[in-house]
Amino acid sequence: xxxxxxxxxxSGPAPPAKTLVLDNGAHTIKAGFSGLGIxxxxxxxxxxxxxxxxxxxxxxxxxxxxCKDFSEIVFRRPVEKGYLVNWEAEKEIWEHEFFDAKAPLxxxxxxxxxxxxxxxxxxxxxxxxxxxVVFEEFGFxxxxxxxxxxxxxxxxxxxxxxxxxxxxxxxxxIPPAEIMMLIDSSYSHTTITPxxxxxxxxxxxxxxxxxxKLLTNYVTRLLSLRQYDMRNDTYLVNEIKEAxxxxxxxxxxxxxxxxxxxxxxxxxxxxxxxxxxxxxxxxDYHSLTKGFVRDHDPDAATKLKEMTKGKPIAASEDVLTLxxxxxxxxxxxxxxxxxxxxxxQAFLANIIVVGGNANxxxxxxxxxxxxxxxxxxxxxxxxxxxxxxxxxxWQGGASLARDEDRLAALSVxxxxxxxxxxxxxARKFGGR
Amino acid sequence: xxxxxxxxxxxxxxxxxxxxxxIPDTGVxxxxxxxxxxxxxxxxNQHVASHQETTAKQDxxxxxxxxxxxxxxxxxxxxxxxxxHRDNAGRVSHGKVTPNVRKILQSQKTFANHLSDYEALGSxxxxxxxIAQPSAAIPNTPAARGTPGxxxxxxxxxxxxxxxxxxxxxxxxxxxxxxxxSALQITTPAAVKTESSTADVQMIDAPILSQGSGAVPAVxxxxxxxxxxxxxxxxxxxxxxxxxxxxPPLTYNEARGSWVEEDQRKPVRxxxxxxxxxxxxxxxxxxxMGYGVGVFGMAEALH
Numbered sequence: 001x002x003x004x005x006x007x008x009x010x011s012g013p014a015p016p017a018k019t020l021v022l023d024n025g026a027h028t029i030k031a032g033f034s035g036l037g038i039x040x041x042x043x044x045x046x047x048x049x050x051x052x053x054x055x056x057x058x059x060x061x062x063x064x065x066x067c068k069d070f071s072e073i074v075f076r077r078p079v080e081k082g083y084l085v086n087w088e089a090e091k092e093i094w095e096h097e098f099f100d101a102k103a104p105l106x107x108x109x110x111x112x113x114x115x116x117x118x119x120x121x122x123x124x125x126x127x128x129x130x131x132x133v134v135f136e137e138f139g140f141x142x143x144x145x146x147x148x149x150x151x152x153x154x155x156x157x158x159x160x161x162x163x164x165x166x167x168x169x170x171x172x173x174i175p176p177a178e179i180m181m182l183i184d185s186s187y188s189h190t191t192i193t194p195x196x197x198x199x200x201x202x203x204x205x206x207x208x209x210x211x212x213k214l215l216t217n218y219v220t221r222l223l224s225l226r227q228y229d230m231r232n233d234t235y236l237v238n239e240i241k242e243a244x245x246x247x248x249x250x251x252x253x254x255x256x257x258x259x260x261x262x263x264x265x266x267x268x269x270x271x272x273x274x275x276x277x278x279x280x281x282x283x284d285y286h287s288l289t290k291g292f293v294r295d296h297d298p299d300a301a302t303k304l305k306e307m308t309k310g311k312p313i314a315a316s317e318d319v320l321t322l323x324x325x326x327x328x329x330x331x332x333x334x335x336x337x338x339x340x341x342x343x344x345q346a347f348l349a350n351i352i353v354v355g356g357n358a359n360x361x362x363x364x365x366x367x368x369x370x371x372x373x374x375x376x377x378x379x380x381x382x383x384x385x386x387x388x389x390x391x392x393x394w395q396g397g398a399s400l401a402r403d404e405d406r407l408a409a410l411s412v413x414x415x416x417x418x419x420x421x422x423x424x425x426a427r428k429f430g431g432r
Numbered sequence: 433x434x435x436x437x438x439x440x441x442x443x444x445x446x447x448x449x450x451x452x453x454x455i456p457d458t459g460v461x462x463x464x465x466x467x468x469x470x471x472x473x474x475x476x477n478q479h480v481a482s483h484q485e486t487t488a489k490q491d492x493x494x495x496x497x498x499x500x501x502x503x504x505x506x507x508x509x510x511x512x513x514x515x516x517h518r519d520n521a522g523r524v525s526h527g528k529v530t531p532n533v534r535k536i537l538q539s540q541k542t543f544a545n546h547l548s549d550y551e552a553l554g555s556x557x558x559x560x561x562x563i564a565q566p567s568a569a570i571p572n573t574p575a576a577r578g579t580p581g582x583x584x585x586x587x588x589x590x591x592x593x594x595x596x597x598x599x600x601x602x603x604x605x606x607x608x609x610x611x612x613x614s615a616l617q618i619t620t621p622a623a624v625k626t627e628s629s630t631a632d633v634q635m636i637d638a639p640i641l642s643q644g645s646g647a648v649p650a651v652x653x654x655x656x657x658x659x660x661x662x663x664x665x666x667x668x669x670x671x672x673x674x675x676x677x678x679x680p681p682l683t684y685n686e687a688r689g690s691w692v693e694e695d696q697r698k699p700v701r702x703x704x705x706x707x708x709x710x711x712x713x714x715x716x717x718x719x720x721m722g723y724g725v726g727v728f729g730m731a732e733a734l735h
Contacts, residue, residue, distance in 0.1 A: 052511050
């Protein structure tokens with residue numbers, strides 16, 4: 001595109017016709033276009049990584065889906081602790097996904113707006129880097145950098161608690177939710193953000209450095225100690241975790257069920273553990289590319305059993321049996337997540353949980369139970385998760401992108417950046 | 433501990449030859465105390481400052497294991513960006529690379545590097561935020577409290593020079609804006625004012641108690657029944673809301689939940705890090721019952 005064309009395009013008041021909503025998570029990017037002209041915006045979920053398999057082949061972003069053998073795969077992630085740190089890798093992934101000629105979500109940044117999320121309490125230097133790259137390298141026409149949790153306020157929050165019987169046919173845009181408490185339990189950390197009128201109360205945001213990665217690593221550790229050495233297969237362990245982990249409502253009872261008992265007094269309940277014991281059939285990446293869960297069968301022949309008994313290996317399946325790993329590991333979140341921050345009643349009544357960990361079975365009932373026990377008796381406590389907690393932030397962004405006036409007021413255009421520089425942009429996004 | 437040996441006068445000539453000589457034993461000998469750490473026997477009954485019942489060794493182990501749990505890959509790997517992409521159209525299509533961007537792209541800093549940079553800088557943003565100053569409610573911002581002196585402005589201006597060479601007004605302290613008087617500088621704050629105020633006005637104008645899709649429920653005869661009446665807490669005033677929303681973000685470390693009194697008490701239940709089972713604190717044999725020493729030995733060897 002020639003420079004003159006660019007000038008005529010963006011110097012006028014006409015805003016970019018479409019907006020790229022980019023929820024740049026540490027584990028996956030949630031990206032897609034939204035705008036008034038787009039009927040039903042849908043996000044793509046793109047792994048935010050460079051990955052290298054055992055054959056030394058490197059996969060970038062969404063091309064990871066072409067990978068057939070995930071054993072010993074290693075990752076390089078540009079987002080560290082929730083913050084975009086390594087732009088060399090991130091640029092490579094963005095180029096691959098958005099700007100290359102045959103990119104899946106191809107767009108011309110000069111005609112596109114950008115809504116980019118960041119984790120709360122980011123370092124100013126990293127924010128500046130982000131602004132500089134967005135404008136100076138990619139040259140997006142318009143840009144909004146905001147907290148990921150903030151975007152959730154643009155979803156229809158009340159319908160999460162009580163789904164409306166009739167959904168309005170075309171939901172153009174809705175005003176941000178007035179008050180809500182957003183718990184974002186994601187790959188790197190869990191953050192708690194109170195939001196008022198769609199804006200975060202910055203001084204009350206808290207972070208817990210426990211996220212999906214730590215849980216996965218902990219499962220890895222336990223499995224490596226008890227069964228197979230899984231330390232080089234965290235991708236697989238993550239799948240095991242997602243398939244089997246749940247959050248218990250009665251920790252003591254479940255521990256009792258999964259107790260093997262002292263030597264010489266093995267407990268009968270241990271074998272199936274009252275339904276808690278599950279078998280995860282490991283993929284061999286030849287006939288089986290993805291593992292699956294089933295109820296534990298004590299009589300099934302597995303390779304591990306035969307190996308430990310010294311028999312010749314005849315079993316076809318490699319099975320990991322999970323017992324208390326299933327609930328002790330995610331319990332970590334709740335040991336630490338002691339709800340000590342006293343918020344107003346309205347916050348307690350509007351708690352939304354998003355992020356990948358919200359999908360762990362039993363998360364919401366447990367949180368509701370614990371919060372109920374801690375909250376004053378007269379308070380209403382409502383905890384819910386959106387139908388898809390992973391893309392909820394993205395959907396909020398997509399909803400915001402349809403509200404042209406609001407978005408224009410919040411965003412910064414390329415001209416603004418060229419005129420005032422990155423410090424001005426940082427101040428604008430920082431609300432100062 | 434000179435065992436009663438008296439010093440032998442060696443005369444004035446300094447003996448440079450290797451070997452040894454008796455010297456007077458004056459005070460504490462560092463090498464001896466290093467072998468016998470002061471803590472053990474003497475500190476047995478004295479109150480330890482730390483509320484946590486962990487020793488330094490245990491602390492170090494915990495930190496090591498947390499770091500291990502935070503790892504991306506089990507081994508250290510480096511996956512370089514594929515070269516064919518780097519040279520190809522990717523870079524060219526966006527035109528010339530500005531010096532800022534080149535610096536950013538070439539930076540191999542990790543988050544830990546950035547964080548320590550930021551800490552070394554004295555967190556200028558919190559220090560300069562005027563709103564944080566009068567509030568007692570905003571928790572522990574030691575930097576903010578230390579501001580009124582001259583140290584913080586000095587630090588910020590230094591930070592500006594070292595980090596953002598391109599932008600003279602890079603750090604958003606109000607002071608440099610007032611001092612410098614170029615034409616651009618004068619227009620900038622005005623623009624900020626109008627921009628931020630319009631954003632504020634728009635937000636505030638939104639009716640505070642309206643609900644997106646909520647319809648007003650039908651009137652019920654028992655609405656005023658004292659048993660059924662619902663109590664709605666009073667809305668905070670607009671000023672309070674503004675104040676809440678205007679507070680600056682906390683720094684990375686401040687946003688971490690801090691210890692409260694409950695954490696500093698002796699934990700009610702402890703979990704064995706290997707099997708996840710609850711360990712009764714005063715019953716050491718519980719630990720040994722479930723699994724033998726061998727498992728622990730293995731755990732140690734593995735990690």
